[in-house]
Amino acid sequence: MRLVWFRNDLRTGDHSALYSACSNNRGEGVLAVAAITPEQWLLQDESKSRVQFWLANLKSLQEQLNTLNIPLKLIYAASNDELPDKLLELIRQFNVSELHYNREYPEYEQVRDKKVWRCLKHNGVSCYHYDCDVVLPPGSVLNQKGEPYKVFTPFSRAWRNHYLQQVPEALPVPKKQPTLAIKSDQIPETIPYQQKGVDWQQHLWPAGEEQATSRLLKFVAKKFPEYKEQRDLPGISGTSSLSPYLSVGVISTRQCLQAINSYSQDPDWFGSQWVTELIWREFHRHLLVLFPEMNRWQPFKPEVEEKISWQYREELFEAWCKGETGFAIVDAGMKQLNTTGWMHNRVRMITASFLTKLLRHDWRLGARYFMQNLIDGDFASNLGGWQWSASVGADAAPYFRIFNPMRQAERFDTDGQYTSIWVPELTGLNAVKQHDPLISQEKGRPNPVIDYAVAREMSISSFNNG
Numbered sequence: 259m260r261l262v263w264f265r266n267d268l269r270t271g272d273h274s275a276l277y278s279a280c281s282n283n284r285g286e287g288v289l290a291v292a293a294i295t296p297e298q299w300l301l302q303d304e305s306k307s308r309v310q311f312w313l314a315n316l317k318s319l320q321e322q323l324n325t326l327n328i329p330l331k332l333i334y335a336a337s338n339d340e341l342p343d344k345l346l347e348l349i350r351q352f353n354v355s356e357l358h359y360n361r362e363y364p365e366y367e368q369v370r371d372k373k374v375w376r377c378l379k380h381n382g383v384s385c386y387h388y389d390c391d392v393v394l395p396p397g398s399v400l401n402q403k404g405e406p407y408k409v410f411t412p413f414s415r416a417w418r419n420h421y422l423q424q425v426p427e428a429l430p431v432p433k434k435q436p437t438l439a440i441k442s443d444q445i446p447e448t449i450p451y452q453q454k455g456v457d458w459q460q461h462l463w464p465a466g467e468e469q470a471t472s473r474l475l476k477f478v479a480k481k482f483p484e485y486k487e488q489r490d491l492p493g494i495s496g497t498s499s500l501s502p503y504l505s506v507g508v509i510s511t512r513q514c515l516q517a518i519n520s521y522s523q524d525p526d527w528f529g530s531q532w533v534t535e536l537i538w539r540e541f542h543r544h545l546l547v548l549f550p551e552m553n554r555w556q557p558f559k560p561e562v563e564e565k566i567s568w569q570y571r572e573e574l575f576e577a578w579c580k581g582e583t584g585f586a587i588v589d590a591g592m593k594q595l596n597t598t599g600w601m602h603n604r605v606r607m608i609t610a611s612f613l614t615k616l617l618r619h620d621w622r623l624g625a626r627y628f629m630q631n632l633i634d635g636d637f638a639s640n641l642g643g644w645q646w647s648a649s650v651g652a653d654a655a656p657y658f659r660i661f662n663p664m665r666q667a668e669r670f671d672t673d674g675q676y677t678s679i680w681v682p683e684l685t686g687l688n689a690v691k692q693h694d695p696l697i698s699q700e701k702g703r704p705n706p707v708i709d710y711a712v713a714r715e716m717s718i719s720s721f722n723n724g
């Protein structure tokens with residue numbers, strides 16, 4: 259019998275490991291497994307909402323697998339260290355001869371998989387892995403010298419060229435398998451999990467492949483044509499909000515590309531800004547594998563970080579986390595995160611820049627806080643986003659490029675629409691008024707925790723003297 263191990267790839271469509279295990283399997287039948295590892299998740303800063311969302315999607319996956327006659331078993335392990343033995347136990351119990359899984363790229367997961375691979379090989383079980391979380395596997399997009407790209411634009415150009423040479427297609431859902439006399443395990447609704455933070459907001463991100471696909475198709479039909487113009491405006495819902503689904507793998511990037519190819523009216527869909535954003539996701543994954551020290555929280559550009567002197571002031575960090583900095587757009591973003599588990603990309607950049615450049619707090623603190631609270635928490639993209647914002651990442655802007663939160667709000671939330679949702683005391687005011695200290699005071703808002711001009715000056719001079 260063949261075993262498929264599901265991790266952050268909770269889908270039946272375009273699933274290389276599942277598809278391969280179900281093909282030409284000589285009528286042996288296919289079994290599925292997933293591991294519940296709460297201590298490991300906590301160690302890796304997984305948010306509560308993401309864990310709940312993952313469980314709900316696992317349940318939905320189980321229903322799909324049932325229709326294919328593939329029972330889903332669960333393994334409970336505190337941490338990754340216990341997985342090789344627990345998998346082996348299951349493999350022996352059901353006389354499994356092959357394990358199939360899709361690769362994950364962060365180092366924790368790579369180490370886990372190597373240990374499992376070694377243990378199973380040693381015990382006569384064959385292992386097969388696939389690159390299905392990305393369209394083009396890390397290491398396959400290199401420059402002419404055969405080296406990794408360190409800058410995004412040439413990477414994206416090369417990525418597009420490689421793609422066009424192969425046009426990788428999404429795989430279909432596999433055929434029904436022979437029935438097995440094995441009962442699926444019951445997926446728990448919840449598990450005890452220590453992480454603080456907001457619960458999964460089911461009404462915002464309902465679970466399941468069907469939900470993800472319908473969101474993708476609605477995006478392609480309605481928002482894709484205006485994406486480039488609207489993606490930076492947090493007050494309107496101009497982006498796909500597919501990130502939670504991509505993060506737990508309910509939908510794949512190949513499926514996203516296939517959908518715009520098939521359903522958008524745009525002949526240049528492949529050159530579109532949305533595809534560029536999907537390539538950013540791939541870029542961050544490639545960097546993690548090709549520059550492994552990034553997994554250990556090292557900056558991509560240590561020479562820049564050497565010049566920065568981070569400070570830590572608990573009251574400032576707390577104010578940032580709670581959305582009480584007195585800067586309306588920053589506070590709105592943090593409140594959106596704390597209330598829903600998600601934040602608009604433009605506001606992620608504003609809040610991250612504020613913490614690292616104006617409050618001069620280490621990007622690692624912000625990155626961990628985001629991971630602990632985001633429903634779409636993704637080690638590679640989060641690390642990339644934070645390092646970029648702190649100017650220590652690949653392709654990052656120079657350190658002295660500091661976002662002015664007031665200017666950002668005026669440009670991207672001119673009417674104050676977004677900020678009003680999360681800081682309702684400022685409703686009815688435009689961005690300029692929302693950031694006026696006197697009006698803020700009248701409305702009972704917190705005093706600004708810093709003077710923007712002074713903080714900017716200090717940040718730049720400390721960097722130049724660093």
Ligand SMILES: Cc1cc2nc3c(=O)[nH]c(=O)nc-3n(C[C@H](O)[C@H](O)[C@H](O)COP(=O)(O)OP(=O)(O)OC[C@H]3O[C@@H](n4cnc5c(N)ncnc54)[C@H](O)[C@@H]3O)c2cc1C
Nearest residue numbers: 497498499500501535538539603606635636639640643644
């Ligand atoms: C400081 C910071 C932290 C971030 N942390 C995460 C994270 O933990 N998880 C995460 O998925 N994204 C992260 N991002 C990237 C981005 O903010 C989100 O992917 C995006 O806001 C998700 O919204 P959407 O699904 O509507 O995206 P859309 O605009 O519709 O884009 C489609 C998809 O492309 C990918 N994508 C878009 N922008 C980026 C980007 N800049 N980098 C990598 N992938 C991208 C996402 O998978 C997204 O779902 C972070 C960005 C910053 C600046």
